[in-house]
Amino acid sequence: MVEGKTCLITGATDGIGKETALSLAKQGAKIIIVGRNQKKCENVVSEIIHLTQNNQVEFLLADLSLMREVNGLAERIMYGYRHLDILINNVGAFFRKKELTEEGLERTFALNHLSYFLLTHKLLPLLEHSKTARIVNVASIAHIRTDMNFDNLNGEKNWSWYGGGWNAYCCSKLANIMFTYHLSKKLEGKQITANCLHPGFVASKFGDNNGLFSRSIIKTAKFFGAIGVKKGSETSTYLASSDEVEGISGKYFASCSAQKSSKQSHNEKDIEKLWSISEEYTSEYL
Numbered sequence: 591m592v593e594g595k596t597c598l599i600t601g602a603t604d605g606i607g608k609e610t611a612l613s614l615a616k617q618g619a620k621i622i623i624v625g626r627n628q629k630k631c632e633n634v635v636s637e638i639i640h641l642t643q644n645n646q647v648e649f650l651l652a653d654l655s656l657m658r659e660v661n662g663l664a665e666r667i668m669y670g671y672r673h674l675d676i677l678i679n680n681v682g683a684f685f686r687k688k689e690l691t692e693e694g695l696e697r698t699f700a701l702n703h704l705s706y707f708l709l710t711h712k713l714l715p716l717l718e719h720s721k722t723a724r725i726v727n728v729a730s731i732a733h734i735r736t737d738m739n740f741d742n743l744n745g746e747k748n749w750s751w752y753g754g755g756w757n758a759y760c761c762s763k764l765a766n767i768m769f770t771y772h773l774s775k776k777l778e779g780k781q782i783t784a785n786c787l788h789p790g791f792v793a794s795k796f797g798d799n800n801g802l803f804s805r806s807i808i809k810t811a812k813f814f815g816a817i818g819v820k821k822g823s824e825t826s827t828y829l830a831s832s833d834e835v836e837g838i839s840g841k842y843f844a845s846c847s848a849q850k851s852s853k854q855s856h857n858e859k860d861i862e863k864l865w866s867i868s869e870e871y872t873s874e875y876l
């Protein structure tokens with residue numbers, strides 16, 4: 591039950607995040623959506639309020655591929671809200687071409703993994719104020735396609751034009767799962783759970799940020815094989831709100847049930863290495 595709870599969802603101006611926000615608003619939660627486009631945020635907030643008659647829907651702006659902005663966002667939340675009950679790290683994208691952010695981070699690694707890592711760390715004190723809090727990380731089944739490529743985590747090597755971006759994406763989703771497993775261990779004894787999920791292959795805007803070639807392939811695949819965004823938001827909504835998962839932590843879910851993630855995702859040595867590398871990359875703000 592989420593009535594009266596405060597829920598923050600990143601990347602909630604479209605796709606799975608937006609639909610999750612709508613479902614939780616319908617159930618009476620106070621929703622804070624995080625997006626990077628002011629106009630889009632305003633429109634989504636109005637739309638959710640209109641559809642749910644729940645006026646407790648707000649937005650905060652941040653480009654989550656920049657750690658400076660993730661940190662600024664966290665500070666605004668820490669000072670502006672008395673407590674936070676549910677954090678859904680949902681933002682994510684696939685970039686076929688290698689791009690570095692102005693902070694020198696490879697964009698997939700920064701947006702899909704480091705934003706989850708840094709935002710969660712910064713918001714833990716607020717989550718601890720909640721009687722029971724939940725952290726939900728949106729990962730993907732794509733994680734099964736890779737090991738953690740530590741030698742190319744931040745795009746250190748050249749990318750092949752066909753597979754480099756996809757490999758970085760798969761790695762970032764493996765990182766979401768490893769992060770969840772380790773976080774859950776660190777949270778033992780506290781009233782905060784952390785779980786992650788694969789939402790399904792969803793006909794969202796996923797992939798639309800790329801050039802015509804990749805966009806066409808992804809669009810065709812979505813046309814033939816994807817589920818709608820409502821269905822695609824079900825596992826995120828379930829993990830955020832269902833009584834069935836009260837107290838359950840450190841699990842990977844798909845179709846609203848706990849599933850096995852890849853063997854690599856349980857590699858303790860890699861999990862610890864990823865954690866300390868992530869600390870190094872975000873150390874300026876931790």
Ligand SMILES: NC(=O)c1ccc[n+]([C@@H]2O[C@H](COP(=O)([O-])OP(=O)(O)OC[C@H]3O[C@@H](n4cnc5c(N)ncnc54)[C@H](OP(=O)(O)O)[C@@H]3O)[C@@H](O)[C@H]2O)c1
Nearest residue numbers: 601603604605606626653654681682730791792794795796
């Ligand atoms: N779609 C799938 O089949 C699928 C499968 C497995 C996992 N996932 C995961 O599901 C999550 C949500 O993806 P989706 O399919 O819903 O994608 P989507 O439709 O493209 O939505 C992505 C959301 O993230 C926002 N966003 C992107 N870059 C941002 C940035 N730099 N700063 C702030 N917000 C940013 C977008 O904002 P704008 O509205 O401004 O673009 C949008 O609200 C991702 O983590 C993805 O990896 C998706």
